[in-house]
Every structure is written in C-alpha cells, then in structure tokens.
Amino acid sequence: MKKYLLTLAVLLSLSMAASAQDAELLDPTPPGPFIKFSEMSHDFGDIEQGDRVEYTFEFTNTGDAPVVISNVLTTCGCTASSWPREPIVPGASSKIEVTFNSTGKIGHQNKVITIMSNATNNPERVKIVTNILPKADS
Known part of the structure; x- marks a missing residue:
C-alpha cells in the first residue's frame, strides 16, 4: 500500500x-518590453447624449526592457487620450487616460484605442463601450 x-x-x-x-x-512572455493591461475593455453602460466620460486603463511592463509608448490612436475625434511620455521600466506600472465625448452620438458605441510602442506585443488595443441615450428633456 x-x-x-x-x-x-x-x-x-x-x-x-x-x-x-x-x-x-x-x-x-517574449524577451523585451511587454505591456500587460489590467483590463482590456471598459463598459460605461448607459449614458446621456452630450455626456463626457473618462476611464483610466492601467498597465504594467511585464517584460525585461523599458516600454516606450510612441502614440495612442483613437477611432474618432470623440475620443481623446493621454499617456506617459517617459519610458516605463520593467515591473513598473502606468496608465492611459481616455475621455469620450458623446455629443452628436446615439446608440451603442464601441471605440478602440490602439497603443503604439516598442513592446513585443505592439500594437496593443483596449476599448471602451457605451450606450448613448437621447438627452432627457429638462
């Protein structure tokens, strides 16, 4: 036994x-810089037409070399972003802030944010989703 x-x-x-x-x-994880987001997507749920909403995507460089973000591209002028301009060393975390302006939009919206960098997983993409309801009469 x-x-x-x-x-x-x-x-x-x-x-x-x-x-x-x-x-x-x-x-x-391949050698070199690597961006790992804590969330790949954020859903704002229902918002009212004309609302501006913001979300911060947090990420960590899980690679073995500094990550340098060269650009963050959005799918339309209704979405703006800000990102770190300095290199993110291995093991460090940072964030990309995204603002969405729903003026002139209605219904389901799915906006992709493309992060251009020197990372081995370049480009990386995150997205925001929302449903825009007509503005309530005051």
Whole structure:
C-alpha cells in the first residue's frame, strides 16, 4: 500500500510539473518590453447624449526592457487620450487616460484605442463601450 501511495504521489507531482511547463509554453512572455493591461475593455453602460466620460486603463511592463509608448490612436475625434511620455521600466506600472465625448452620438458605441510602442506585443488595443441615450428633456 505504501508503494502504491508513493508511486501515486510521484506521478501526481510529475503531472503537475508538466502542466506548469505546458502553461509556460502556451503563454510565454517574449524577451523585451511587454505591456500587460489590467483590463482590456471598459463598459460605461448607459449614458446621456452630450455626456463626457473618462476611464483610466492601467498597465504594467511585464517584460525585461523599458516600454516606450510612441502614440495612442483613437477611432474618432470623440475620443481623446493621454499617456506617459517617459519610458516605463520593467515591473513598473502606468496608465492611459481616455475621455469620450458623446455629443452628436446615439446608440451603442464601441471605440478602440490602439497603443503604439516598442513592446513585443505592439500594437496593443483596449476599448471602451457605451450606450448613448437621447438627452432627457429638462
């Protein structure tokens, strides 16, 4: 019985080690800078036409070299952004602030923000989503 339990324990530990190695092979972080966002999308829910809403996307450089963001592109003039201009060293976190102006918009909106950088996962994209309701009569 002890041999059986010992064999089972050895096989289980080998299986767990192999699973961890498989996970690293499936999702490795390549060498160089790498941007990892805490959230890839934010839903504002329902807002009223004319509202301005803001959201901050937080990210970490999980790579082994500094990340330098060269540009942040938005899909229309209704979306603006601000981003760090200084390099983000490995292990450090920073943020990209996004403002959406719903003036002249109605219904479901899905705005993609494209982050251009020297990261190995360049370009990276995040998005904001909202549903714009007609302005209530005052």
